[in-house]
Amino acid sequence: MAVSLQASLEGIHIIDSARKVRGWTKTAQSWCDAAQTSPATLKRFWRGESIRRETFILICEALGLSWQDIAQEAELPEGLFEETENSTDDDFINDENEYVLPAYLTLKRQYCTEFHQRAISHFQPDSYVSDLWKVLKEEQAYDSSKETIARILNGSRARARNITAICNFFGVKVEEACLETAFISPLSPPSFLTLLPEYRKQFKELARFDFENHSNGYLSGLRKEILNEQNIDISTDTIARILDGKRGRGRNVDAFCRYFGLSWVEACVTAERFLEVTELVAQIRSRVKFAFAYSDRSTSSRQ
Numbered sequence: 001m002a003v004s005l006q007a008s009l010e011g012i013h014i015i016d017s018a019r020k021v022r023g024w025t026k027t028a029q030s031w032c033d034a035a036q037t038s039p040a041t042l043k044r045f046w047r048g049e050s051i052r053r054e055t056f057i058l059i060c061e062a063l064g065l066s067w068q069d070i071a072q073e074a075e076l077p078e079g080l081f082e083e084t085e086n087s088t089d090d091d092f093i094n095d096e097n098e099y100v101l102p103a104y105l106t107l108k109r110q111y112c113t114e115f116h117q118r119a120i121s122h123f124q125p126d127s128y129v130s131d132l133w134k135v136l137k138e139e140q141a142y143d144s145s146k147e148t149i150a151r152i153l154n155g156s157r158a159r160a161r162n163i164t165a166i167c168n169f170f171g172v173k174v175e176e177a178c179l180e181t182a183f184i185s186p187l188s189p190p191s192f193l194t195l196l197p198e199y200r201k202q203f204k205e206l207a208r209f210d211f212e213n214h215s216n217g218y219l220s221g222l223r224k225e226i227l228n229e230q231n232i233d234i235s236t237d238t239i240a241r242i243l244d245g246k247r248g249r250g251r252n253v254d255a256f257c258r259y260f261g262l263s264w265v266e267a268c269v270t271a272e273r274f275l276e277v278t279e280l281v282a283q284i285r286s287r288v289k290f291a292f293a294y295s296d297r298s299t300s301s302r303q
Contacts, residue, residue, distance in 0.1 A: 006050045009046060047143070112154065192248065
């Protein structure tokens with residue numbers, strides 16, 4: 001049984017029709033209440049991202065729909081999970097070998113060509129990128145740029161969720177359309193991690209966007225979402241410190257990265273890297289001191 005589920009392109013159309021009948025917006029509070037979830041999770045649902053299985057089912061049932069008609073289950077490598085009688089979804093969610101999408105993906109060359117051709121035939125040849133962007137924004141709450149779509153279709157690496165949205169539109173599974181070398185199981189995080197400056201800024205901006213209407217602020221919204229999705233409880237003070245560049249427990253920082261669809265390997269500076277830099281600085285200082293000492297001895301001997 002899959003730990004998480006994502007909506008298929010056909011499923012998104014069904015959901016969209018059903019929510020319009022009820023008069024709900026794509027992140028309506030009434031929908032959130034009925035599904036026991038948050039607007040941020042609904043945004044990820046519309047983007048075609050994987051969300052927790054129970055939450056996915058509740059989102060569908062809130063509209064009176066069968067989740068089986070909406071879901072597109074990812075095909076996982078055989079034997080990746082060995083389910084036992086006593087196992088639960090929570091066991092798999094916290095499993096360090098959980099199979100997840102990497103932070104970035106690249107379309108295979110044949111799919112770049114295929115998606116180009118299909119987009120041109122579906123839309124106007126001189127405006128197909130712009131037209132595709134408009135459809136993705138409406139159908140999947142796509143929040144990236146037209147330029148990103150153009151880069152993806154030209155074979156450039158891009159964030160997984162952006163490529164997922166395009167694959168969903170064309171009805172092709174991400175695993176099939178992207179380079180296979182990207183699909184690896186994540187490494188277990190070390191004891192402590194520190195976010196790189198560029199990701200601290202990016203995570204703050206994304207969190208403010210996802211939780212702009214949260215009554216207690218974006219930090220509280222992010223805390224609640226990570227707790228609901230990953231069963232990891234991080235205080236708002238800790239979240240603030242991590243986003244300010246302070247070192248945090250590995251599993252807490254990893255939870256940040258997972259929420260935003262990034263790998264901690266890419267988004268963080270590890271203690272080991274700090275140690276390497278410290279050792280390098282110490283070596284340089286030692287050599288500089290030796291050079292000065294040698295210079296002083298040479299000067300004294302000449303005098």
